[in-house]
Amino acid sequence: MPNPSLPAYLQAIKKVFIDPELPSDNPIVQRVKKNLPTATLLKGQDPKNLSSSEPVLLLKKFKGKFLRFCPGTRFYNCCGYKIIHFGENCPLDCSYCILQAYFQDKILKIWGNIEDLFLELDKTLKANPKMRYRTGTGEFTDSLVLEPLTGYAHKLLAFLQDYPNIKIELKSKVVDLSWAKNLKRIDHVLPAWSLNSPKIVDTEEKLSASLEERLKAAQTCVQWGTKVALHFDPLIYYPGWEKGYQRIVEMIFDYLQAKDIAYLSLGSFRGMPDLFQKIAQNHPQSKYIYEEYVPGLDGKLRLFLPLRLKLFSFLIKALKKGGLDRQIYYCMESNMVWEKTLGYTPARLGGLDKHLENLAFA
Amino acid sequence: MKEPKSLKILSPEEIIIDNPWIFWKEQGEKKFLQNLKKMGQLEPVLVIWQKENYFLVHGYKRVLALKKLGKKVLALEIEKTSPKTLGLIYFLLNAEKRSEYHLVKALRFFSAADSTLAKEEWALLGLNPKSPFWDHLHFWLTLPEYWDDLLLQGHLEISQVPWLSQFSTEELEFFYPFWQRIKWTKSNLRTLLTLSLELKAKGLLGAQLKQELTLFLEKKLSPQDLQTSLLQHLRKLRYPTLTLAQEKLARYLTEISKGSGWKIQHPYHLETPGLILQTQVNNAEELNQAIQELKDIQKQNPWRKWEDFLHA
Numbered sequence: 038m039p040n041p042s043l044p045a046y047l048q049a050i051k052k053v054f055i056d057p058e059l060p061s062d063n064p065i066v067q068r069v070k071k072n073l074p075t076a077t078l079l080k081g082q083d084p085k086n087l088s089s090s091e092p093v094l095l096l097k098k099f100k101g102k103f104l105r106f107c108p109g110t111r112f113y114n115c116c117g118y119k120i121i122h123f124g125e126n127c128p129l130d131c132s133y134c135i136l137q138a139y140f141q142d143k144i145l146k147i148w149g150n151i152e153d154l155f156l157e158l159d160k161t162l163k164a165n166p167k168m169r170y171r172t173g174t175g176e177f178t179d180s181l182v183l184e185p186l187t188g189y190a191h192k193l194l195a196f197l198q199d200y201p202n203i204k205i206e207l208k209s210k211v212v213d214l215s216w217a218k219n220l221k222r223i224d225h226v227l228p229a230w231s232l233n234s235p236k237i238v239d240t241e242e243k244l245s246a247s248l249e250e251r252l253k254a255a256q257t258c259v260q261w262g263t264k265v266a267l268h269f270d271p272l273i274y275y276p277g278w279e280k281g282y283q284r285i286v287e288m289i290f291d292y293l294q295a296k297d298i299a300y301l302s303l304g305s306f307r308g309m310p311d312l313f314q315k316i317a318q319n320h321p322q323s324k325y326i327y328e329e330y331v332p333g334l335d336g337k338l339r340l341f342l343p344l345r346l347k348l349f350s351f352l353i354k355a356l357k358k359g360g361l362d363r364q365i366y367y368c369m370e371s372n373m374v375w376e377k378t379l380g381y382t383p384a385r386l387g388g389l390d391k392h393l394e395n396l397a398f399a
Numbered sequence: 400m401k402e403p404k405s406l407k408i409l410s411p412e413e414i415i416i417d418n419p420w421i422f423w424k425e426q427g428e429k430k431f432l433q434n435l436k437k438m439g440q441l442e443p444v445l446v447i448w449q450k451e452n453y454f455l456v457h458g459y460k461r462v463l464a465l466k467k468l469g470k471k472v473l474a475l476e477i478e479k480t481s482p483k484t485l486g487l488i489y490f491l492l493n494a495e496k497r498s499e500y501h502l503v504k505a506l507r508f509f510s511a512a513d514s515t516l517a518k519e520e521w522a523l524l525g526l527n528p529k530s531p532f533w534d535h536l537h538f539w540l541t542l543p544e545y546w547d548d549l550l551l552q553g554h555l556e557i558s559q560v561p562w563l564s565q566f567s568t569e570e571l572e573f574f575y576p577f578w579q580r581i582k583w584t585k586s587n588l589r590t591l592l593t594l595s596l597e598l599k600a601k602g603l604l605g606a607q608l609k610q611e612l613t614l615f616l617e618k619k620l621s622p623q624d625l626q627t628s629l630l631q632h633l634r635k636l637r638y639p640t641l642t643l644a645q646e647k648l649a650r651y652l653t654e655i656s657k658g659s660g661w662k663i664q665h666p667y668h669l670e671t672p673g674l675i676l677q678t679q680v681n682n683a684e685e686l687n688q689a690i691q692e693l694k695d696i697q698k699q700n701p702w703r704k705w706e707d708f709l710h711a
C-alpha cells in the first residue's frame with residue numbers, strides 16, 4: 038500500500054524509474070521507496086519507452102547546472118530571480134500550465150543527486166558572500182507537490198540554514214508545511230502561493246489545494262515569523278473576472294495583512310502559440326484561450342493591452358485598498374504597463390531585481 | 400495478379416463498363432481519340448467473363464473512345480476474381496492517378512464492398528493505416544460523396560481535415576456552399592477555419608451568425624471580396640475590442656497623414672507605441688517635399704491621442 042497520507046495523485050504513481058548512476062542509499066531514492074512501497078522500481082530503464090501516459094516518477098542523476106537565471110526576455114521587465122532546478126513537471130495538471138508546452142513529456146522528474154546540488158550551492162554562495170541570492174524552486178515544477186514523497190524541500194532548507202546570503206522561495210499550489218520541521222531557523226525561506234479567482238481554481242486547477250487552505254497555510258507561516266509571497270500568475274480574463282478577482286483579494290486580507298506579504302506578482306496569462314494549442318488539445322473545456330490574445334514583442338500571445346490594463350488596474354486598486362503598495366510587481370510587463378497602472382517604472386524602484394531582493398531579505 | 404486466359408476481339412457493346420471497381424471513370428479528351436485513331440489500339444483492355452458477360456477491368460477510356468470511333472476492342476480476358484481484387488488491379492494499373500480525390504474515390508470503393516484490405520494490400524495502395532493521413536482520409540469518407548468534388552476542384556484538401564473534423568455534420572453542411580462556390584486561398588481558408596472554430600468554442604457559431612454569413616453568399620461578391628468581407632466579419636466577432644481599436648487607430652493615422660505621401664502604420668497591436676512611417680521618393684525635389692510633409696506630421700504629434708486607444 039502506498040503511504041495513505043499521500044494525496045491521490047501521488048498514490049497513483051505505480052512505476053518509479055531509477056537512474057543506475059544513483060547509489061541505492063541515495064536519500065531521495067530511499068524516501069520514495071518508503072512512501073511508495075508497492076510501486077514497481079525500474080532501475081536503468083528509460084521511461085520514454087512507455088506507451089501509456091500513466092503517471093511515473095523518474096529519479097535521475099542531474100549533470101547540468103542546478104542554479105540558473107529565470108528565462109525572461111529583453112522586451113519586458115524580468116524580476117531577476119534565480120532558479121534552483123531540482124526537477125521537472127507536475128502532477129497537478131492545471132489547464133494553463135506552461136510546462137505542457139515547455140517539456141516534451143509529462144514524466145515527473147526529480148534530480149536525485151541532491152548532494153551535488155548542495156556542493157554547487159555551497160561553492161556559489163561561499164564564492165560571493167556579499168551577493169544576495171533570491172532563489173526559488175517553483176519554476177519547472179511546483180516547489181512542494183512532491184514533498185510528501187521526497188522531502189526535497191526540507192533537506193534543501195536544512196542544508197541552507199547556515200548560509201546567510203540566500204532566500205529560497207517555495208512557490209506552490211498545495212499545502213505542505215513539513216519543510217519547516219526541526220529547522221533551527223526559517224527566515225531563509227519565503228513561502229509563496231499562487232492564487233487565482235475562485236472560479237479559475239474550480240475550473241482550471243482541479244487538483245490544487247483550495248484557496249482557503251493556501252491562505253490559511255500562509256497565515257501559519259506568518260505566525261511562525263516569516264513573510265510570504267503571493268502570485269497572481271496567470272491572471273485569466275473570462276466573463277465575470279471582476280467578481281472572481283475581487284473575491285480573492287478580499288480573501289487575502291481575511292487571512293493576511295499587507296505587512297505580512299513580502300511581495301505579490303501580477304502576470305496575465307501568456308504563452309507561445311503552441312501552449313494555446315496544447316491547452317485546446319489537453320483541456321478542451323478551457324475557453325479562456327479564446328479571449329483576445331495577440332502576439333507580443335517576444336512572440337508570446339498576450340491579452341490585448343487595453344484589456345490587460347483593465348484587468349491590472351482593477352487588481353491594483355483592490356490590492357492597494359488592502360494596504361499593499363510597492364510590494365506589487367509585474368511579471369514580464371513593459372514599462373508602459375507599469376507606468377499606466379502603478380505610476381512608475383521599475384527604474385524608480387532601483388531596478389526590479391534589486392527591489393525584490395530588498396523586499397525578500399527585509 | 401490473375402493469370403491471363405486469352406486475347407479477344409470484342410465489340411464495345413459486348414463489354415459492361417460501368418463496374419464499381421472502375422472508380423476513376425474518365426472520358427478521353429480529344430487528343431486521346433485522335434491518337435487512338437491514328438495509332439490504333441496498341442494495348443489490350445482487361446476483361447473478365449462472368450454470368451455470360453464480359454466486364455471491363457481496365458481500359459475505360461479506351462473502350463469509350465473505340466466505341467465512338469466504331470472500332471472493335473482488343474481485350475485480354477483474365478481469370479474472374481473478387482471485386483476487391485479487381486479494384487486492386489484497377490488501382491495499380493492506374494497508379495499515376497494519385498491525387499487526394501482519386502484516393503478518396505478508391506477508398507470509398509474499398510470500404511463499401513466486402514473489401515476490408517489487409518495491411519500488405521494497403522501498402523500496395525501506398526497507404527499506412529497508422530499514419531495521420533490515413534485517419535484524415537477516413538474522416539473524409541464520413542462526408543457525403545458529393546463533397547469529393549471539392550477535392551477534385553482543389554477547393555478543399557485532406558490536410559484541412561484536422562479542422563473540418565471539429566465541426567458537427569450540420570456545421571459542415573452549413574459551410575459547404577462557401578467552399579463549393581469559390582476557391583479560397585490557402586491562408587484565407589486556414590483563417591476561416593480557425594476563426595470559425597474559435598467562435599464555435601466561444602458558443603458564437605449559432606443561428607444568428609450563420610444567417611449573417613449566408614447574407615455574404617447572397618450578395619454576389621467577387622471571390623476575393625467574398626473572402627475579405629467574410630473574414631473581416633468573423634474577425635470582428637472573434638476580436639471585438641482589438642478590431643475596434645485597430646479601426647479607430649487606422650482612421651486616426653490616415654487622418655494625420657492625409658494629403659501627404661506618407662503612410663503611417665502600427666503593426667504592434669498597441670503593445671508598444673511604435674509606428675512605421677513610409678514613403679517613396681524619386682528625386683531630390685520629392686525628398687524635400689517628403690521632409691516638409693514629415694515635419695507637418697511631427698507637428699500634429701501622432702501619439703497625442705495614444706491614451707484614447709488604450710481604453711477597452
Ligand code: SF4
Nearest residue numbers: 127129130131134179
Ligand atoms: S501547479 Fe504549477 S507547475 Fe503544477 S500544473 Fe499547476 S501551473 Fe503547472
